[in-house]
Amino acid sequence: MSETPKHVTYEDAGVDTAEGGRAVDAIKQMVASTNRPEVIGGIGGFGGLFSAAALKDMDDPVLISGTDGVGTKLVLAQILDRHETVGQDLVAMCVNDILASGAEPLFFLDYIAIGHIEADHMAKIVKGVADGCKLAGCALVGGEMAEHPGVMRPDDYDLAGFTVGVVDRPKMLDPANVCAGDVIIGLPSTGVHSNGYSLVRKVIGVDGIVPGTPEAAAKKAELEQPLAELGGATLADALLEPTRIYVKPVLELLRGGAKVHAIAHITGGGITENLNRALAPDVDAVVTRDGAAMGWDVPPVITYIAEHAGLTPAEACKTFNMGVGMCIICAPEDEASITSALEALDEHPFRVGTCVPGSGEVRYSDDR
Structure with missing residues (x-):
């Protein structure tokens, strides 16, 4: 005869839905600050809505999409506990790619996978995404925050982004x-x-260092020392x-x-x-x-x-x-x-x- 199953909640399994809700609340204003006139509604629905009005004056509008990530630069950001700018990296990698065809980026979505969601931490990351979208003139219309307990360390995270832009075919670069x-x-x-950054990490000696450990703290202090070779700047500042x-x-x-x-x-x-x-x-x-x-x-x-x-x-x-x-x-x-x-x-x-x-x-x- 099998034993009575133990009562286990989603939170017991490591997913804090309440903190996830607080994280969404923390980023709402940042997302709204990127809006373009074509944006319909706000975040919180099942999809981001964007009017096609931006295409109506074109002879032959061509939609161009791009997706990318930030790569292992994130490891350095985690060791240095600096998360405010990697979101701009994410946007840049996507919008600069479609710009090569002459396209104007219209909207952007992000995906954040993290070991454990903390609202303040998430707000720092998304602020960088919002800043990047404003620099690119595109709207942040949605995204996903996925908590992965047992798969990722609590302070570990990865970023992916996706953008859609448009160019009139007669003006498309070729x-x-x-x-x-x-x-x-x-x-x-x-x-x-x-x-x-896989090469960078080997050169500066951060391979294998786990963020949040005494070893990481010592490396952080080392990377924040000014270097004459960098004109007095630090590797931490220059590399991030x-x-x-x-x-x-x-x-x-x-x-x-x-x-x-x-x-x-x-x-x-x-x-x-x-x-x-x-x-x-x-x-x-x-x-x-x-x-x-x-x-x-x-x-x-x-x-x-x-x-x-x-x-x-x-x-x-x-x-x-x-x-x-x-x-x-x-x-x-x-x-x-x-x-x-x-x-x-x-x-x-x-x-x-x-x-x-x-x-x-x-x-x-x-x-x-």
Whole structure:
């Protein structure tokens, strides 16, 4: 005869629905602050509602979607107990990708998996998402907070995001438009952004460290010490600098009639494995590089990590953005006007390289 089952609640199993409700209450105003006129209702329903009115004046509206995460940068955020900016990283990784087609991001959704929900902790994370959405001009229309007791440590979490944007097909950017002779204009990154952190973690010695332990506290204190190599900044600050969101200046450039042929968002795989995605099959990109030096300023934190990892120039350019967050490709006769337009938008563009006949690959000026 079987024993009478013990009374076990959802909370006994490790899921605190009351705290989950408090977390939702804590983020409602942040979500509302991202609203666009097309948003219908608010969070709390079973789906995010967004009017298609934004599409009605287009000849042939094309919806473009993108999804991504923040990766192992989150491990560093947890060790340092700094969670306010990783949400911006999440938004940036998604909206910058669809921007490469010339799309305006319309709305965004996030997914947060966490070992144990605490309202204050969740509010810090979502604040970064809301900040990123405001920088991108898109609405945060919903998301999910999933508590995973027994699967994740209580303080462990992971982030994923999803965005939908729109572009009028006649104005959509296409790598097929890139020709030999075109020039490549770069926009600066804010540092490592959100790629290469598996290597970063090995270099700075945080692999295997569990957040919240004495070992993590000691490493946090070490990473918060100013370094001469970083101009007096700390590794903690430099490595958690959020990914830049390029949406507003680039859309302003495109709406001003700039004749842009293609755009590349420089993410995982660095310049080498992202710039090629914006090339026609019969064109190569030749990036200006003189030995280990680039033709522009490389953020000190990237130089620091690359040197301590012993990376060759080729390895560094295949791992990090090297100070180039986004590349804009245009005809040489349009370079001056595009550069001037970007400068008028408080950007700091620079020449990255040129396009030559080839087979869709990225080469460097010092290749032998």
